[in-house]
Amino acid sequence: MISSDTHFERYSRQTRFAPIGATGQQRLSESAVLVLGCGALGSAIANALVRSGVGTVRIVDRDFVEESNLQRQLLFDEADAAAGAPKAIAAAEKLRAINSQVRIESHVADVTRHNLPQLAAGVQLIIDGTDNFETRLLLNDYSVREGVPWIYGGVVGAEGQVLVVLPGESACFACLLPEPPAPGETQTCDTTGVLGPAVSVIAALQCIEALKILTHSMDVVTRELIVVDLWPIRFRILTLSPNTGAEGCRVCQQHQFDWLSGQRGGEPVVLCGRNAVQISPSTPQHVDLPRIAAQLASVGAVTQNAHLVRLSLGQQQLTLFADGRVIVSGVDEVAAARKLVAQYMGM
Template sequence: MHIDRKRYSRQILFSPIGEAGQARLARSRVAIVGLGALGTALANHMVRSGVGTVRLLDRDFVEESNLQRQMLYDERDAREGLPKAVAAERKLRAINSSVRLEAHVTDITWRNAEELLTGVDLILDGTDNFDTRYLINDVSIKHRIPWIYGGIVGSRGMTFTVRPGATPCLRCIFPEAPEPGSAETCDTAGVIGPIVHMITAHQAAEALKLLVGDTEALDRRLHHYELWPYHHAALRVKENPRCAACALHRYDFLDPENKEPRAVSLCGRNTIQITPAKPARLNLERLARRLSPLGQVERTPFLLRFSADEHRLVIFPDGRILVQGTEDPGVARSLVSKYVGS
C-alpha cells in the first residue's frame, strides 16, 4: 500500500504511529454517527489523519445556528439547507481526496443500525441523544466493534472508550437514559465551541491509538471536563456483572418489538423528529404539488420544506419529518397526519 510520506510526515515522525501505524490507518474503516459539533470535528481529525474509509451518518441539515460550533459548515451550506452528511462529505473530500467517504443522510434506528455500523473497525459518537448511543452500544457489544462515547452541554463534556470484552460498556455506566427534563441539554443550557474540541481531541487521540493497535496506551477511565470554571475528573468505571448489554448480551435497543413511530426532540431546535414505524419512500415532487395550495413550499434535491402558520415541516425522502416550531410530540404527530398522512 502506497503511503504519502510527504502529507503524513509529521504524523509518521511520531514514534507510536510511524510508517507501520500510518499504513494501518490507511487500511482502517471508521463510522461517525452524527455530524454536528462533535461529529464534524471527529471527521476532520480522521480524514486529515489518513483513515482509509470514513462513513458519515447524519439525519439533519445545516442551519445558521450550527455555524458557531460545527466546524465543517459555512453560510452557503446553511442558505442551501444542505444535509449535513452531504455538506461534510464535500468539505472533507477537498481536504483529503485519497480517503474514501461514505455519506448517508439517514436516522440510525433499530432497523438499520447493524447494517450501517458494522463492517468498520471503530464507531465514533457524535450524537446528542441517548437513544442513538444505546443503539451504538448494542451494535458494538454484539459485533465486538469498539466505540468512543462523547457528550457535551454548556461548557462541560464527557468521553469514554468502550472495548467489548475489555472494558465496561455504556450501560454499565448509564443503565437507563436520563428521564426527560431531568438533565440540562443544549436547548436549555447552550453550548460553547471550546468544549467541543476538548472532548473530540480526547476521542480522536483514543481513536488513533485503537486504529494503530496501541491498546496499551488506551485510557480506561471516564473523563469529565468543565471549562467554566475549569475542572477535570477521571473516574475508573467497573464492569456491571448484571449489565443487560455486555454481561447478559441482551440487545434491547435492537429489539424489533418496538414498532411505534418515534417522536424525538432535537437538541436546541424547538423541533420534533417523527420517524415512521415502517420503511417509507416518499414522492416529494407529488407531495410538493399537493401542499403548494396550503402554504409555502420549497424543494431541494434532498428534502422538501413546507411552512404553514407558525410551523414548518422538513420532509425527507425516507419518510422522516422534522416538525419545527413545537416541542410537543402530540402537536407534531397531528401536523404530520394533517399535511402528509399517517
C-alpha cells in the first residue's frame, strides 16, 4: 500500500475526490498505460496520467519535434525543436521531471502490427494520441482480440470526438468507422488547422475516462460517442451500439483482424500537417546509424544523435531512424519521397 506522507500529500486533492479515494489512488499506482503517439493529444494525455500518479506510462512516437508543433504540443520547447529531438525522448525527459515516482518508458517507433503486441504487453489501457485512421484500426483490432480497452480521440480545427472501446461490452472503433477515409475525404490538420485548446479538451475527456477505467469505476465510463464542437461550443453524446446486423462489424462481431494480420496497412503514409512522408521497411530492422551517417557525409549536411541520422538536401530532409523508417520532409507525395529514399538510403 501507499504509505509515505509525501506520496499522500502529492495526490491529496485527487484522493479527497470521493469516487477515487485512497483505494483508487492505489489502483492508479499499480496501473500501466500505453499512450500511442506523443504529439498534441499524446503530450496532454501523458502529462495528465503522469501527474495523476499512474504507475507506468509507456509512450511511443515516430516523429521528431518541429517549430510548428510548439503551438499545441505541451511537452516540447524551442530547444527540442532546434535539436530536432525525437518526441518520445523529449517527452520522457519532461515527464520524469514532472513526477519521478512514475515509471516512464519511451519508444521512438512507428506502431505496426509487428511491434504493437510488445508495446502493449502488460498494460491495462491504451490511449490514442495518433493522427491517422490506419493506426487506430490496427489498435482496434488488437484491443478487441486481446480484450484490452482503448480510448479513441481525434481533433481537427475546433472539433473533436472521443470513444471508449470496452471489448465485448461497447461498440468498437470499426462499428463507427469500418474503413479509413480515402485521402482528401476528411479534414486534416493540414487543410483545416487545429487549435491547442481544442486538443486540450479532447485529451482531458480521454483522461477522465482513463481515470474511471483505471480506478475500476466502470459504472460511470461513457459508452457513447462524445462529439465536441468548440467554435461555437456544442457538446453532443451520441448512442453508438455494436454493429450486429447481417453485415455486422468485421472486428467485434466477425472477429476478422485484417490490420493485425497484415492483410491491410503497411503502406507509406503522408504525415498530417507536416509536408512530409514516412517510408517504412517491410520488416523491422536495426540500422547502424553511425555507419550510414559516415556514408552520407559526402552527399549533404548530416546531423546525428543516438536515435536518428538526418540528411539535409536544400528543400528536402531525410531523417532515418534506428528502426529503418525514413521521414522525408519537404515533399507531400509518396512517389517523390520513395525516389529520394531509394536514391540516398538504398531502400
